[in-house]
Each structure stands twice: as structure tokens, then as C-alpha cells.
Amino acid sequence: MLILAIETSCDETSAAVLRAPNGGRPSLAPMGAVPLDGRSSAAPEVLSNIVLSQDEVHAPYGGVVPELASRQHIKTIAAIVDEALTRAGVGLEAVDLYAVTQGPGLIGSLLVGLSFAKGLAYYHKKPLVGVDHLEAHLEACFLENPGIEYPVLGLLVSGGHTALYFMEEPLSYKLLGRTRDDAAGEALDKIAKFLGLGYPGGPVIEKLGRGGDPKAFPFAVPRTKDRSLDFSFSGLKTAALKHIREHGIGKDDARLPDFLASFEQVVARALVDNLRLAADTVQPRSLVLCGGVARNTRLRARFQDFARQAGLDAYVPSPKLCTDNAAMVGALALKKFARRPDMATDLDLDAYARS
């Protein structure tokens, strides 16, 4: 069984072709068929995963411009789907199932992918599975590590979302905490924009802060007053802007690497501190880290350090599967379809901006 998946929730146009595991019969992993040790079945095979980033379109504005994003998706989606099929070496007639991101994300962008997928599914009379973008990010971890043991505690850190999920079994997601203001990636993007370093901010901060001393600027780790598992990054962003103004830190400043390393370090600490609190509460067997910011080396290292101390198995997708991509959407859709193989093409499937 082959699935064609489409992802257009933000500023990446992506299409992927995956082959279902278990000899192509996804129904081998229905509800309750997960082995007793909690491990899920084999992972699907990713035949292609094409991602076209719109970074160059949005870079002059220092952030994503929604109207430009949707127009860009319209221009490129057909070519990206074509490329995914070509790289996979199959034609549309070989596709058994379609998958698409429904939300959360930019509504105009989501509608481009959703309408395109609906058109294909309707014409070819094949089922279409709608997928949640945040659940798809979590699925990226299982795509490379199908044997992750449940219960799983997941830390999702992207440009638009920062959240902790408890997964007691496959396809069950309990939200334990989320950001009350900025997402971690958004804080990195805003600081980079303020310093004129370009967009997206995360990778450029990582690059320029690489040799810096993470202890040079003493940032306080943000904590919510009620000690809940929620995150808050807006205070940290304000503190960073104050440092920049008070110390006169600029783009070509010799102190820039120290400043960026310190900022990146406190963001990573805030994230892992909350993960630790959550792990104490829910006692998971495994930890997963996902979303665009999970590409960050400092965060990955702190995450692994914590997992080692806590004696828990820990998984992070390879960098290409951390940022937005359609393979993770296809992988999740296959699991959802396996539970409900009678799913038909629902042309009423709607996009949603918020979760």
C-alpha cells in the first residue's frame, strides 16, 4: 500500500510517498494489536520526502508573511507532488491513500494543501486522511524508531508551538503543558530579527553562537508562577532585548557569539526543566523531542543528558524530519488509517488554524 502525503501548514511546501509497513497491509496494526511490550509495529518506508522551503521569500521580512506563504504554496505544490512521485518511481495510479495536514497552521497555506489533496483523492476515488500537524511532528520520532516503548513523554518545540504531550499508547495525546505566549522557536526568530541576523533565527543563532560562552550572559530560566507545566518565553525575550540595548550588542559585535550561546542555553534549559518536571509527574518509559527547534545541537545535548540521568530511553528525529515535512504526515496517516480502514474521502474535511 502506497500513501501520498502533503504538508503546507506554514512556509514549507512538502510532499512524500511512503510504503506501509507489514508487507503493505496497514490493517496489521489495528487498535489493540500493539505487542504486549508496548512496542508498535514496523515503520513505513519513506520512498521520497520533498521539502521546498520558502525561507528566501520571507527572509527580507524577518518572519513568515502569511499571504506570501499561501501564494507560494499555490505556485509550487503541483511540481513538489510531481517530484515526490518521480523520486519514488511511481505514478498517481499507484497511490492507494492520500494524507494531508489539516492544522494547526496558517489557514491560507493549509487550504492550498487540503484542496489539492481533496482534488487528487476525489478524482482517483481513494481515501483521504486528515492529520494534525503537531501529532505529525511527534510521529516523526516513531518513523525512525518504531520500537519506542510507551508510555511516551513528548516535547514538541517548533516555530509556532511549544508543548508537552503524554502518550500512553499509539495515537493517544494528552496535552500536559503549552506555551502561554511565544513559542521557543518564535523567541529565537524574534531575537535574530531584532539583531538583523536573518530568518529563520534558530539556525543562524546556532551557527553564530557555536564558539560562544553560554555562561557569559546570566539569563534567569523562566518559570510560570504557578509551577504548572506550561512554558513562557516572552519574559526571556524582553530580558534579551534589554541586554542587547544595555550592552549595545550589534550584528558584528565580538560579544555576539557569547550572547547568542547564552540565549540559546537558557531556552534549552527552560525546555528541559519543564520536561524534567513532567517526567517526575507522569513517569514515562521513553522521551521524545521533535519540531524544528529539535534540530538544535545544544537542546539535543541537554535532552540526552537529562534522559541519561533519568535512565530513560530518548529519541530525536534526524534533522530533516524535525522541521516541517510530509513524511511525518504520511506516517501518522497510515497509523490512523490502520485503525479505521473503512475511512472514505471526506470532502467536508476542513482546515483549522488553532488546535
Ligand code: KG4
Ligand atoms: O517545526 P518547524 O519547521 O515549523 C513549525 O511548525 O513552526 O519549526 C521551525 C522553527 C523556526 O522557529 C526555526 O528558527 C527553528 O524551528 N529551528 C531551529 C533550528 N532549525 C530550525 N532552532 C534552533 N536551532 C536550529 N538548528
Ligand code: ZN
Ligand atoms: Zn511544524
